């Protein structure tokens with residue numbers, strides 16, 4: 001198996017991770033952001049857990065793509081994991097929730113912990129919808145159609161599945177390799193050639209568009225509740241102070257010449273992917289224009305405009 005797209009943290013998760021520690025506790029958005037971060041983190045963890053089990057499948061010719069988000073005519077659809085093979089594709093929706101999992105008569109997913117029921121969207125309907133979108137995508141890009149198997153995979157080690165046989169394609173991560181091996185045994189002879197399979201992976205990857213929350217753009221007033229400063233890169237508890245040549249943490253005593261780089265990444269995630277000297281002075285909490293100019297040019301950021309209007313692009317930092 002070739003991993004074409006490894007599991008990486010999506011920008012939405014990075015944005016929430018940058019935002020929450022800087023958000024004042026009494027902001028009206030705090031609880032919402034905290035809950036969103038918890039969910040995104042669980043989702044990412046699920047993809048990581050899932051990835052481990054893929055390596056046990058051992059289908060000779062297969063390509064794995066994680067965390068794809070592909071455009072549709074009016075929106076986008078998301079694929080937690082997609083395993084491409086020459087005669088069938090496997091589309092996996094990862095659910096990283098613990099507790100006892102059942103389906104009720106209305107086909108809703110019910111999760112029970114300590115006697116308390118919680119209703120979730122039916123992941124089978126979700127994954128079936130994704131199959132329809134993926135078929136359309138393959139058709140539009142002139143790739144041969146092969147069967148696409150929708151699979152819902154419960155990745156949390158403490159998920160207890162109570163699902164009868166009418167719900168096919170629902171497994172725990174331990175059962176996933178077996179299910180895929182079983183399905184691949186029934187597959188017909190190869191439809192896609194090796195080059196076509198690689199071309200397909202490349203095309204899918206090229207159409208991936210990361211989802212951004214852009215929370216501060218949707219709620220501009222939230223900016224008044226966001227702390228500026230350069231977090232200590234060692235203890236991550238205190239804001240560092242700029243000395244002559246370096247950043248120093250008053251809390252743990254750590255020194256880091258490049259601490260502003262991480263802060264600027266956080267700025268790009270929270271606000272926008274370009275910055276002016278005056279904005280950087282505010283965010284880094286440095287008064288000197290020339291110091292900030294030195295810090296920004298030192299990172300070799302592409303810049304345009306002159307003097308006060310000079311704008312530095314932070315895109316490079318986000319891609320690293």
Ligand SMILES: [Zn+2]
Pocket residue numbers: 232233234235236237238249250251252253254
């Ligand atoms: Zn520190």
